[in-house]
Amino acid sequence: MRDTNEMELVFDSISVNEGFARVAVAAFMTQLNPTLEEVADVKTAVSEAVTNAIIHGYEKEVKKIRIHCQLKEQVIYIEVEDYGKGIENVKQAMEPMYTSKPELERSGMGFSFMEAFMDEISVVSEPGKGTLVKMQRKIGKGRELWTTQSL
Numbered sequence: 001m002r003d004t005n006e007m008e009l010v011f012d013s014i015s016v017n018e019g020f021a022r023v024a025v026a027a028f029m030t031q032l033n034p035t036l037e038e039v040a041d042v043k044t045a046v047s048e049a050v051t052n053a054i055i056h057g058y059e060k061e062v063k064k065i066r067i068h069c070q071l072k073e074q075v076i077y078i079e080v081e082d083y084g085k086g087i088e089n090v091k092q093a094m095e096p097m098y099t100s101k102p103e104l105e106r107s108g109m110g111f112s113f114m115e116a117f118m119d120e121i122s123v124v125s126e127p128g129k130g131t132l133v134k135m136q137r138k139i140g141k142g143r144e145l146w147t148t149q150s151l
Helices: 016-032 036-057 110-117 143-149
Strands: 004-012 064-072 075-082 120-126 130-138
Touching: 004 016, 016 036, 016 064, 016 075, 036 064, 036 075, 036 110, 036 130, 110 120, 110 130
Parallel strands: none
Antiparallel strands: 004 064, 064 075, 075 130, 120 130
16 A cells, blocks of 8 residues: 555535445545454544534535545544534533534534544634544554564
8 A cells, every 4th residue: 555545525414425424434444454443433433523514514504515534654534624604612612512402412422422433633613614623543553562462
């Protein structure tokens, strides 16, 4: 494999595309030979970011969501971007259980799940312009030791 590989997706902000986005990112990351747990973790983080864009960024209006992924060495870098209403207070929005939509089930845990399943996450948002969620995860952590010891 080359040192880096990239892909980009742009799709409509409709809920059925959340599944498409997670499967597309999972398929792309298979080049890193991830474990099933690593794939599940990344898929969950992507689902949460895309769902946030649909529900909070666009408030269910149909617009575009962009995902950019880069594989570099054994790390997957993922950006999920919307051009929606943005977040007034990113720090507050990232607090567990905080939600701007308390009437919805499971609200308030999206960023917490992303932080739990990824190594790093950052959020850049500007009200009226949109939100960019950047995440990264090293794939194969701990396997290097197992591989060298088993030889």
